[in-house]
Amino acid sequence: MVRTEKKISQQEADQQTSFMEMVRKRNDAFFAKTGRHKKFYSLAMGCQMNAHDSEKLEGMLTRMGYEMTQEEMEADLIIYNTCCVRENAELKVYGKLGALKAYKRTHPDVLICLCGCMMQQETVLETLRSKYRHVDIVFGTFNLYKFPELLETRLECGETIYDIWQEHGEIVEDLPQIRHFHHKASVNIMFGCNNFCSYCIVPYVRGRERSRLPEDIVAEVQCLANDGVKEIMLLGQNVNSYGKTLEQPISFAKLLEMVHEVEGIERIRFMSSHPKDLSDELIETMARLPKVCKNLHLPVQSGSSSLLDKMNRHYTKEDYLHLVEKIRSAMPEITLSTDIMVGFPGETEEDFQETLDVVKKARYSTAFTFIYSKRTGTPAAVMENQVPEGVVKDRFSRLLETLDAVIYQENERFIGKTLPVLAEEVSKHDASILTGRTESNLLVHFQGDQGLIGQTVPVRLMENKTYYVLGKRVE
Numbered sequence: 001m002v003r004t005e006k007k008i009s010q011q012e013a014d015q016q017t018s019f020m021e022m023v024r025k026r027n028d029a030f031f032a033k034t035g036r037h038k039k040f041y042s043l044a045m046g047c048q049m050n051a052h053d054s055e056k057l058e059g060m061l062t063r064m065g066y067e068m069t070q071e072e073m074e075a076d077l078i079i080y081n082t083c084c085v086r087e088n089a090e091l092k093v094y095g096k097l098g099a100l101k102a103y104k105r106t107h108p109d110v111l112i113c114l115c116g117c118m119m120q121q122e123t124v125l126e127t128l129r130s131k132y133r134h135v136d137i138v139f140g141t142f143n144l145y146k147f148p149e150l151l152e153t154r155l156e157c158g159e160t161i162y163d164i165w166q167e168h169g170e171i172v173e174d175l176p177q178i179r180h181f182h183h184k185a186s187v188n189i190m191f192g193c194n195n196f197c198s199y200c201i202v203p204y205v206r207g208r209e210r211s212r213l214p215e216d217i218v219a220e221v222q223c224l225a226n227d228g229v230k231e232i233m234l235l236g237q238n239v240n241s242y243g244k245t246l247e248q249p250i251s252f253a254k255l256l257e258m259v260h261e262v263e264g265i266e267r268i269r270f271m272s273s274h275p276k277d278l279s280d281e282l283i284e285t286m287a288r289l290p291k292v293c294k295n296l297h298l299p300v301q302s303g304s305s306s307l308l309d310k311m312n313r314h315y316t317k318e319d320y321l322h323l324v325e326k327i328r329s330a331m332p333e334i335t336l337s338t339d340i341m342v343g344f345p346g347e348t349e350e351d352f353q354e355t356l357d358v359v360k361k362a363r364y365s366t367a368f369t370f371i372y373s374k375r376t377g378t379p380a381a382v383m384e385n386q387v388p389e390g391v392v393k394d395r396f397s398r399l400l401e402t403l404d405a406v407i408y409q410e411n412e413r414f415i416g417k418t419l420p421v422l423a424e425e426v427s428k429h430d431a432s433i434l435t436g437r438t439e440s441n442l443l444v445h446f447q448g449d450q451g452l453i454g455q456t457v458p459v460r461l462m463e464n465k466t467y468y469v470l471g472k473r474v475e
């Protein structure tokens with residue numbers, strides 16, 4: 001029952017609010033004694049979903065009286081929200097934990113907290129228990145909302161806490177969150193994944209697909225709009241299957257229509273879209289709704305139909321290119337981005353050539369490129385013909401070369417045009433330069449005053465730098 005779910009979720013949220021108050025009291029007392037606020041350092045690794053989860057953790061910590069710091073070595077509490085999609089991400093966590101041993105020795109009161117996808121794996125927990133005993137709190141992807149309770153318990157009892165759930169409970173609404181940008185925000189619309197691509201660990205660590213109720217999503221977007229947010233990113237592992245498991249099923253396209261109604265929101269983006277589930281209804285809706293950005297992230301992974309089959313992707317190269325054509329003919333102005341992997345087990349030079357062919361035909365404007373990483377527990381980990389490292393590296397650099405040329409060409413069609421750019425931040429290299437994005441998600445650098453941040457201004461796009469464009473504000 002929808003209503004019961006809501007009630008349980010509310011009880012959970014209320015309980016965590018009281019734990020937040022308890023920690024806050026401790027921190028207020030600390031401030032009264034020392035005249036300083038305790039500080040936290042937060043690091044999100046991996047995907048946008050993790051980045052957004054960290055915004056919630058940061059919101060909770062702020063509500064509990066901690067101040068955020070960018071200096072890890074002055075923090076009283078350190079929290080890493082980990083990723084396990086590739087091995088490198090895991091090695092980075094172990095490396096950083098090793099470095100924290102010395103810090104903890106000189107600052108024994110510092111709390112080290114770990115959460116996120118990596119913690120959902122038994123082998124990781126074993127390693128932490130045996131080799132990284134200086135970690136204080138460990139939790140996973142399903143109980144993030146319980147962080148205040150775990151923290152209060154750790155502070156009260158002084159013992160290490162491991163709390164990992166194997167499956168999800170209710171979706172808990174209304175967690176506090178800190179936004180990294182004033183004018184744009186992410187909104188979860190669903191959690192988990194049911195696709196089981198053969199290389200991917202996500203379905204094992206984030207559980208089965210479950211969608212938030214549309215009214216909860218719209219209410220959150222409305223709140224964000226009231227708070228000055230102009231652009232929202234709707235997040236899910238596969239937004240195209242949004243709403244299918246709700247008691248009253250609803251399509252993602254219908255959700256877009258509802259979100260589109262929210263006054264104050266100027267731009268709507270979403271990710272990720274699995275090509276196998278992208279409906280005609282969605283294409284038609286995207287094309288019709290002006291606030292929906294004409295920019296689509298459509299992970300291809302590989303251009304080889306036989307590899308796509310082994311990856312369990314449920315489409316062929318031809319299906320994918322046909323879909324791209326359909327999308328481009330409905331929205332000629334659209335830009336596409338993608339995820340591509342090289343070195344999947346059994347990948348031959350011919351398979352790789354098919355990938356390069358798709359890159360040229362689909363004409364991407366951005367691509368996230370990955371070297372296949374073997375993940376224990378996934379079907380691909382035990383497949384034969386793992387590709388030698390040297391071959392993979394060579395393919396990877398040829399892929400980047402091809403992409404550079406394609407991306408440059410795609411940007412060219414915007415050069416000379418004047419387009420609305422939403423100014424996002426001051427350039428890290430030059431304080432007189434602002435960076436912003438066009439509707440098509442093209443990164444633009446242009447001269448401008450800080451006061452423009454959060455505003456949409458017309459910018460003439462002048463010079464193509466492949467990964468960004470230089471522009472000039474048109475007064």
Ligand code: 5AD
Pocket residue numbers: 047085086199200201299301339340341370371372373374375
């Ligand atoms: N190795 C390399 N890349 C991977 N991805 C997912 N699993 C792996 C893996 N085992 C990539 C896919 C996915 C993106 C989020 O991460 O391209 O779309």
Ligand code: SF4
Pocket residue numbers: 193194195196197200201202203237238274
């Ligand atoms: Fe992983 Fe595939 Fe699910 Fe994406 S759709 S999270 S690649 S299993």
